[in-house]
Amino acid sequence: MANPVENLLGCNQCGAPLKDTGGSYSCTACGRAWEREGRIVFNRPRGEEAIFDALFEQMQIGNQEDEVWRFCYEQQAKLALNLLGSGSVALDVGCGPALAYRRPEGVTIVGVDPSLGSLRANSALDLAIWGSAASLPLRPGVIDFAFCFYSVHHMVGKSQVQNRSIVSSVFRELGRVVKRGGSIVVFDMSPWYLAWLAERLSWNYARVLLGEKLDMYFWRESALIRVAGGAVGEAKVRTQSFMGRPFSTFPPIFRLPWLRIPRFLYPMNPTAYIWTLA
Numbered sequence: 001m002a003n004p005v006e007n008l009l010g011c012n013q014c015g016a017p018l019k020d021t022g023g024s025y026s027c028t029a030c031g032r033a034w035e036r037e038g039r040i041v042f043n044r045p046r047g048e049e050a051i052f053d054a055l056f057e058q059m060q061i062g063n064q065e066d067e068v069w070r071f072c073y074e075q076q077a078k079l080a081l082n083l084l085g086s087g088s089v090a091l092d093v094g095c096g097p098a099l100a101y102r103r104p105e106g107v108t109i110v111g112v113d114p115s116l117g118s119l120r121a122n123s124a125l126d127l128a129i130w131g132s133a134a135s136l137p138l139r140p141g142v143i144d145f146a147f148c149f150y151s152v153h154h155m156v157g158k159s160q161v162q163n164r165s166i167v168s169s170v171f172r173e174l175g176r177v178v179k180r181g182g183s184i185v186v187f188d189m190s191p192w193y194l195a196w197l198a199e200r201l202s203w204n205y206a207r208v209l210l211g212e213k214l215d216m217y218f219w220r221e222s223a224l225i226r227v228a229g230g231a232v233g234e235a236k237v238r239t240q241s242f243m244g245r246p247f248s249t250f251p252p253i254f255r256l257p258w259l260r261i262p263r264f265l266y267p268m269n270p271t272a273y274i275w276t277l278a
Helices: 005-008 056-063 065-085 116-121 160-177 195-215 223-231
Strands: 018-020 024-027 035-036 040-041 089-093 106-114 127-130 143-149 177-191 236-239 268-277
Touching: 005 106, 040 065, 040 116, 065 143, 065 177, 065 268, 089 160, 106 116, 116 127, 143 160, 160 177, 160 195, 160 223, 177 195, 177 223, 223 268
Parallel strands: 040 127, 089 106, 089 143, 106 127, 143 177
Antiparallel strands: 018 024, 024 035, 035 040, 177 268, 236 268
């Protein structure tokens, strides 16, 4: 009998189911093959590295810092857990080396991440996909909830036009694999207006100067709703902001843990976006 998790897999070109051939999965229709390593399906060529291959341990330590956890994850994790029920199948985009929420009993977790080291370290996943969320080896409509915990701002290219195209492609793919009545749930930072304006005016120039070191682009709430909504099709969206304690201090850049600022000077709000597919 096939593993129930394997029943989720499908060709991202023709949509046909995949079959386990031992060391790989292959499409039952077009014959395309995916290498596998235990529960990890390779959706990108070996040898390609991601920036978080060298940084995920440092980032994980930063995320567990008390004030960062309270500001960015505590309430957000509770919201995610309230959605998940026994028997649900959840897709965690940018899952990293550990989930941001306690794994509920009876829930199947599929993780996707560009960092192979992160996926190898994440023991909470039933199925792991190494690669981009813009093209997933999953069948249509097999996911109940897709979660993005602070991963959308890392979906960047070489220009703001490319950033918009990448995010749109990811949401189009999430709209394909999430079932009708299911939800796409995004947690990310929404910049205040002046910070958003400054980012839009400077980002392309900064990307030329810094190259891949500039791996973040923060979407203002209205802009992300517009881009994502146009990609997922008919869906109702609701949002919720998390303000945090104004005088708490935390390091806004995980690579600089010594740099701490008070919340009231940080020009962004953690925001939840929940698209329910019609």
